[in-house]
Amino acid sequence: MSEPCHDIAHLAHVELLTDRFEQSLDFFTRVYGLVPSLLEDGVAYLRGFDDYEFHSLKLTAADTTGLGHVAYRASSPEALDRRVAAIEKLGGGIGWVDGDAGHGQAFRFADPDDHVFEIYYDTRRAEPGENQKSALKNIASRFTGQGVAARRIDHLNLLAKDVSAIRDWMPRALGSRVTEYIQLDNGRLGGCWFTVNNKTYDIAYTEDHTGHTGRFHHVTYAVDQREDVLRAADIFLENGVHIETGPHKHAVQGTFFLYVYEPAGNRVEVANAGARLILAPDWEPVCWTEADRKKGQAWGLKTIESFHTHGTPPVPSHG
Structure with a gap:
């Protein structure tokens, strides 16, 4: 077993x-x-109201949809340098950028499926106004009560043409650990879940059944309890938001979930996440077989076909 790597602190934000x-x-x-x-x-x-950094979602106007970039925060300036050296050795480096309103200089790179990432250390913390400050000093800002009232960013999922290539790349690039994966009968990986800390996962990749590369699957924010997910379903219903599937419980990773599409078509999840932690330093990745997954989610809800085909940007039409 290789020595655990703690150069990356956590998933920071998604554009x-x-x-x-x-x-x-x-x-x-x-x-x-x-x-x-x-x-x-x-x-x-x-x-989210309890995200400690200045932002966890950067929303950018464009002529398309999908992922701008994924950002991770390094554990220290020295850790950032080590990860940059490792990524450059892998050949995925794009180069340094000045950062944006939420953080300092960042190193950009691409995964084997052409999704863009960046890592940085110098950050800007949340700056709640007087009416946003919590009475509790250990919370980034007070509970908003606005809409779903997501607490914090939890994870994201990216679609990939070849998940096996990602499984090999993520531990070498970010020091991530594989926590669970789906082994298909044809030898390919149907999905793979990774973590850089003791959360069960901060990023997942699932196979893109369209055969395209570089597409976005979903971003997930955490709420405190299952009842919040059920409440979110009613909020989405009342606001005319398309509910793709759920509320239900995942078999892989065990989160209680709900998927919707925001107005531009990007998939967003609400989940009661964080109850499970990977505390074992010698954790053995959990293998889910194709037969396992055909049983559906934890309580039998079948995975809908759009889960493997809907992503952003949309697949180009040749009709």
Whole structure:
């Protein structure tokens, strides 16, 4: 067993592209309940009420949808340097960028499926106004009660043409550990879940059944309890938000979940996450077979076909 790597502290933020900026912003603030840290022309920096950094979601106006980039925060400046050296050795480096309103200089790179990532250390913390400050000093800001009122960013899922290539790359690039995976009968990996700390996962990759690369599957924010997920379903219903599947319980990773599409078509999840932790330093990755997955989710709900085909940006039409 290789020595555990703790160079990366946690998933920091996700940049989502939208071709319906105002509608997407309304969804993420009024309906989903994220807190605006900064609104600029065509860019919004948003966070859950207990995200400690300035933002955990960067919403950017574009002529398409999907992923702008995924960001991780390093554990120290020295850890950042070590990860940069490891990534450059792998050949995935893009180069240094100045960062944005939420953090300092960052190193950008691409995974084998052409999703863009960045890692940084210098950060800007949440700056709640007087009416946002919590009475409890250990909470980033007070509970908003707005819409779903998501607490914090939890994880994201990316679609990939070859999940096996990602499984080999993530531990070498970020020092991530594999916690669970799906082994298909044809020898390919149907999905793989990774963590950089003691959470069960911060990122997952699932096989893109369209055969395309670089597409986004979903981003997930955590709420405190299952009842919050059920309440979110009613909020989405009342606001005309398309519910793709759920509420239900995942078999893989065990989260209680609900998937919806925001107005531009990017998939978003609400989940009661964080109850399970990977505390064992010698954790053995859990293998789910194709037969296991055909049983459906934890309580028998079958995985819908769009889970493997709907992603952003949409697959180009050749009709």
